[in-house]
Amino acid sequence: xxxxxxxxxxxxxxxxxxxxxxxxxxxxxxxxxxxxxxxxxxxxxxxxxxxxxxxxxxxxxxxxxxxxxxxxxxxxxxxxxxxxxxxxxxxxxxxxxxxxxxxxxxxxxxxxxxxxxxxxxxxxxxxxxxxxxxxxxxxxxxxxxxxxxxxxxxxxxxxxxxxxxxxxxxxxxxxxxxxxxxxxxxxxxxxxxxxxxxxxxxxxxxxxxxxxxxxxxxxxxxxxxxxxxxxxxxxxxxxxxxxxxxxxxxxxxxxxxxxxxxxxxxxxxxxxxxxxxxxxxxxxxxxxxxxxxxxxxxxxxxxxxxxxxxxxxxxxxxxxxxxxxxxxxxxxxxxxxxxxxxxxxxxxxxxxxxxxxxxxxxxxxxxxxxxxxxxxxxxxxxxxxxxxxxxxxxxxxxxxxxxxxxxxxxxxxxxxxxxxxxxxxxxxxxxxxxxxxxxxxxxxxxxxxxxxxxxxxxxxxxxxxxxxxxxxxxxxxxxxxxxxxxxxxxxxxxxxxxxxxxx
Amino acid sequence: xxxxxxxxxxxxxxxxxxxxxxxxxxxxxxxxxxxxxxxxxxxxxxxxxxxxxxxxxxxxxxxxxxxxxxxxxxxxxxxxxxxxxxxxxxxxxxxxxxxxxxxxxxxxxxxxxxxxxxxxxxxxxxxxxxxxxxxxxxxxxxxxxxxxxxxxxxxxxxxxxxxxxx
Numbered sequence: 001x002x003x004x005x006x007x008x009x010x011x012x013x014x015x016x017x018x019x020x021x022x023x024x025x026x027x028x029x030x031x032x033x034x035x036x037x038x039x040x041x042x043x044x045x046x047x048x049x050x051x052x053x054x055x056x057x058x059x060x061x062x063x064x065x066x067x068x069x070x071x072x073x074x075x076x077x078x079x080x081x082x083x084x085x086x087x088x089x090x091x092x093x094x095x096x097x098x099x100x101x102x103x104x105x106x107x108x109x110x111x112x113x114x115x116x117x118x119x120x121x122x123x124x125x126x127x128x129x130x131x132x133x134x135x136x137x138x139x140x141x142x143x144x145x146x147x148x149x150x151x152x153x154x155x156x157x158x159x160x161x162x163x164x165x166x167x168x169x170x171x172x173x174x175x176x177x178x179x180x181x182x183x184x185x186x187x188x189x190x191x192x193x194x195x196x197x198x199x200x201x202x203x204x205x206x207x208x209x210x211x212x213x214x215x216x217x218x219x220x221x222x223x224x225x226x227x228x229x230x231x232x233x234x235x236x237x238x239x240x241x242x243x244x245x246x247x248x249x250x251x252x253x254x255x256x257x258x259x260x261x262x263x264x265x266x267x268x269x270x271x272x273x274x275x276x277x278x279x280x281x282x283x284x285x286x287x288x289x290x291x292x293x294x295x296x297x298x299x300x301x302x303x304x305x306x307x308x309x310x311x312x313x314x315x316x317x318x319x320x321x322x323x324x325x326x327x328x329x330x331x332x333x334x335x336x337x338x339x340x341x342x343x344x345x346x347x348x349x350x351x352x353x354x355x356x357x358x359x360x361x362x363x364x365x366x367x368x369x370x371x372x373x374x375x376x377x378x379x380x381x382x383x384x385x386x387x388x389x390x391x392x393x394x395x396x397x398x399x400x401x402x403x404x405x406x407x408x409x410x411x412x413x414x415x416x417x418x419x420x421x422x423x424x425x426x427x428x429x430x431x432x433x434x435x436x437x438x439x440x441x442x443x444x445x446x447x448x449x450x451x452x453x454x455x456x457x458x459x460x461x462x463x464x465x466x467x468x469x470x471x472x473x474x475x476x477x478x479x480x481x482x483x484x485x486x487x488x489x490x491x492x493x494x495x496x497x498x499x500x501x502x503x
Numbered sequence: 504x505x506x507x508x509x510x511x512x513x514x515x516x517x518x519x520x521x522x523x524x525x526x527x528x529x530x531x532x533x534x535x536x537x538x539x540x541x542x543x544x545x546x547x548x549x550x551x552x553x554x555x556x557x558x559x560x561x562x563x564x565x566x567x568x569x570x571x572x573x574x575x576x577x578x579x580x581x582x583x584x585x586x587x588x589x590x591x592x593x594x595x596x597x598x599x600x601x602x603x604x605x606x607x608x609x610x611x612x613x614x615x616x617x618x619x620x621x622x623x624x625x626x627x628x629x630x631x632x633x634x635x636x637x638x639x640x641x642x643x644x645x646x647x648x649x650x651x652x653x654x655x656x657x658x659x660x661x662x663x664x665x666x667x668x669x
Contacts, residue, residue, distance in 0.1 A: 292551035343630075346572070349604050350631040358560045359568060361546045382604060382629045410571040413545065413558035421572040455572060459513040459518075459531035460550065460557070461575045465528045465566040466507045467538045467546060467560040469579075473505065474522055 003028055005320045010048070011082030011094070013063060014373030015389055016296070017044035020082045023312035023339065032076045034069065035428045036062035038383045043375050044130055050076055052376050054217060057383040060093055070097050076164045080104035080310075080319060086354040086385060089295035091115060106319040108222070110293050112156070112269050116292045129268040131261055132282070134288040136203025139163070147184055152176065155485045160184055162191035163199035170194055173205050208439045209280040210249050211235065212287065214262035215303045216275045217314055219324045225268050226259040226277075227307050228332045230299055233438045234427060236350065241420070241443075242427060244301040244337045245306055246400065248436030258287055265292055274300075274315045280440075298340065298390065301371060305336035315430035334367075335392045335401040339409060339424045343386040344422025347404075347452075354380050355420035363411035367394040380417050388414065398436075402428050426450055510661050528535050596640040598660035605629030607661065616644045618664060625661055643668040 005028040005469035010017045017033060021044065024031040033048030038057035045051045052072040055062035062068070064087055073081055081098055083089040083106070092113040098105035107113070116122050127133055135154040140149065140163050151158045151174070160183050162170025170191030172183040186199060192198040210233045218224040232240045244257075262277035269292065276297050278290040303443050307330050314324065344350045360376040372389035374380070380388065393408055395401035395425045406428050427433055432446055439445075454461075505520050513640045518531040527538040528544070538546040538557070545558045568575040601607075609626040612618065618638045625636050636637060642664040647663050 052653075077544070107630060184641065205669055321538040324519040326512075349635065351634050354603055355561075358562050359558055360547065361542065361558065384630065386630050397556040410556055413556075413569050414562050415544075415558055415569060415617045416562065421569075422574065426571045454575070455512075456516065457573060457575075458516050459534040459572060460536065460548065460570060461511060461568055462507075462518040462579065463520070463529035463531045463534075463536045463538070463560075464546070464559045464568045464575075465509055465571065465577045465579075466505065466529055466531070468544070468561050468574040469507060469526060470505050470520045472520055 003079075003296040005316060007032060007078045008082050008106070008316070009032065009052075009069070009076065009077065009078035010082050011063065011069050012082070012087055012089075013039055013042065013044055013384065015371050015387060016045060016084035016086075016298075018373050019371050020050050020084060020312055023310060023316060026310070027316060029316070032072070032166075034063065034072060036383075038119035038379075038381045041377065043373055043378065046077055052076060056270065057381065065095050066091075066097055068104070069094070070101055070298070073103055074101065078103070080106055080316075082106040082315070083295065085295045085298055087215045088160070100229070103318050104349070105271065105496070106169060108271050108273050108275065111127045112271050112428065113294045115269055116271075116275075118295050119291065120289065123289075125268055126265055129264055131265055131268075132287060134203050137201040140199035140201050143296065144181060144184060144355070145452070148177070148180060150202055150214070151180055154202070157205040157207065158202050159205040160187040160202045161189065161198050162195060163196040163201055164191065164195035170200060183311070184234065206280050206288070208283045208441075210247065210259065210438065211240075211278065211440055212247055212249070212281045213276045213278045213293075213297075214259055215297075215300065215311070215362075216262060216266045216277060217311070217318065217324050217327065218266050218272050218275070219318045220272055220321055221323045221325075223264050223328070224271070224322050225324060225327055225330070226262050226331060227311075228329070229258065229262050229301050229311065230302055231256065231438060232277075232299060233440050234433075234442055235440060236443045240299065240340070242337065242424060243302055244335065244338055244398070244438075245402070246332060246335065251285075254285055254287075260349060261287075261289070273318050274311055278465050279378075292356075298387070299311050299338050301369060301390060301392045302338045305367075305369070305392060306332050308333070308336055326371075334394055334396050335398045336392060337405050337428075338390055339394045339421075340387060341391060341412065341414070341419055341421070342353045343380045343388055343417040344420050345418035347416075348424030350380065350420065351418075352386050354382055355417045356380075357414060358416035359413060360415075361411075361413040362389075363408040365389070365408075368408050369393070374414075388417075388419075399434075399496075402434065407454045414444060423447070510580075511577065515650050517625055518530075568617045586638060594658075597642065597645075597664045597666050599636055599638065599662035599664070600622050601625075601627045601629075601655045601657055602634055602636060603629050604654070606635070607644075607649055607651050607655060608633055610647060610651055612644050612647075612662065614644050614647055618642050618645065625654065627661075640664070640666050 003037045010020045021031045033045050035045040035053040065345040077328045088094040092110035092122045095105045097112040137150045157175045160172040170187045172187045174183045188198040195260045215227040230245045232243045234242040256416040265277045276293040279287045357378045362370045369392040374388045393404045520529045529536045548555045564579045566577040605627040608628045622638045623635045643661050645665045646663040
């Protein structure tokens with residue numbers, strides 16, 4: 001399968017499409033973008049060597065239409081397809097169709113996608129491979145003794161959960177054996193009312209969990225490595241919003257054990273290419289396998305920052321049959337954080353915000369990276385996931401990375417749509433975040449009551465509007481002279497730290 | 504020299520702006536600021552020893568402002584009318600609108616229900632996210648114009664209320 005890829009079609013849009021096109025350009029590979037009606041003026045369409053119209057804005061009629069994507073690849077003579085994340089990235093059918101058409105799919109095999117996409121099957125497989133899973137019952141029972149036995153085996157506290165569950169209904173945390181019977185009955189009643197199904201099961205309750213994931217790379221020569229962890233505990237409604245690496249909870253010893261298990265998960269699944277093994281880590285250093293994601297992740301840049309790698313380039317190299325031998329002695333250096341910049345109103349329940357981007361200015365400086373799919377003039381529509389950009393910083397220590405991120409958020413100016421920048425600044429400057437008390441309930445616990453200081457800024461806000469008015473009235477000749485004075489970082493050239501490519 | 508008056512969350516705030524050689528000087532309320540340009544639409548402002556980076560543009564009768572990650576929108580006092588679909592923002596408290604075009608996932612109230620301010624009324628899905636729309640006032644549900652699964656825009660009210668008398 002050693003074949004140099006000449007042209008890659010990117011079956012995705014916005015920031016991840018831009019990211020993949022950049023990797024293609026760095027490798028001298030031609031790129032083909034796809035665009036829907038909603039993306040006619042998009043950045044990813046503009047920067048690719050070629051662009052193919054793929055249909056209406058609705059994803060089913062464009063970015064999710066496998067046959068249209070395959071024809072676009074054949075029409076442009078693309079010899080490989082990169083799926084990005086989301087859309088078809090974890091749909092085995094695209095991998096199967098690629099194989100049938102002799103197109104290289106830049107990702108794992110359809111078999112691996114199938115196995116890891118099936119929660120039940122993958123858990124059985126991983127249990128056989130000796131990977132720790134959250135202990136507990138696999139299905140609902142009628143006999144209370146089975147619940148008692150399962151709880152004793154898992155160890156208290158345990159959580160009784162509705163099989164049809166969701167939204168906390170039919171859920172009970174039980175700390176002592178004597179309370180189990182009542183909790184099971186209560187959960188059954190609640191589940192019956194909420195879902196018309198009183199099936200409940202039980203598993204170990206993880207106290208103060210953190211979401212820890214390991215980046216995996218595996219080649220076709222039998223090499224599987226991990227590129228250390230990412231902590232993604234800061235989540236809102238199961239949506240990650242801030243990620244960092246290394247995790248403050250990690251010790252060298254734990255990293256070695258978890259990393260080795262992550263590699264074993266990938267090996268057990270016969271995995272090739274880039275993937276991510278997700279774990280829950282509890283207070284006492286026990287960890288449990290959740291799932292493996294068979295794609296490049298949104299948060300991959302923080303791993304690239306601390307390991308000086310380019311994971312998309314490695315994905316392409318693996319897909320053309322190259323070895324990852326050169327990465328075997330990879331080191332972790334410094335601390336990296338990512339903030340996801342969504343078109344959502346952080347001050348109003350994260351309501352999606354649409355509109356034209358009227359002003360756009362990225363921050364810059366050593367260790368500051370922006371992966372963006374938008375620019376001034378981009379129309380943010382309701383058709384797609386509202387991610388606009390990712391802001392990533394890299395610094396020698398966590399403390400410096402945090403303050404650098406806050407500064408970079410202040411300097412990242414996007415006007416015309418709402419963002420949650422201020423919300424993220426508030427997380428990053430929260431004393432519990434600074435202490436590293438980043439558990440998965442952080443948002444619920446510390447962010448529900450935020451103070452609003454905007455009243456203190458009313459004069460400054462009015463003054464800003466007045467300056468805008470005056471500037472327009474006077475013509476902006478003056479502003480233009482200022483604009484031509486470049487930032488000192490731009491004088492250093494276009495290369496930023498973290499963009500460095502490890503070949 | 505320009506004298507302007509802005510509406511900040513229902514409160515009137517004045518601003519007197521003057522352009523000098525290299526900067527803009529503004530008096531607003533009791534406070535005075537110097538805005539130093541930092542590229543197109545951006546300014547550094549020193550407030551009691553803290554430097555803020557402000558970005559501001561005007562578009563269709565509105566000013567969009569970012570001051571160190573805090574976002575604000577002000578109506579242009581010179582503009583004739585404010586554009587916008589959301590009735591909630593223009594003071595029609597007796598009508599519940601979708602915040603943006605989308606699909607009704609769940610209606611949480613029925614005609615005749617007594618409603619408290621901030622009570623959840625309807626969930627609208629847009630951009631793959633579910634958004635809860637709350638009542639802006641106390642009252643009683645008078646009419647519901649759409650059903651679950653219907654597509655809605657921002658112009659036509661989903662729910663109408665009979666407001667309690669203040």
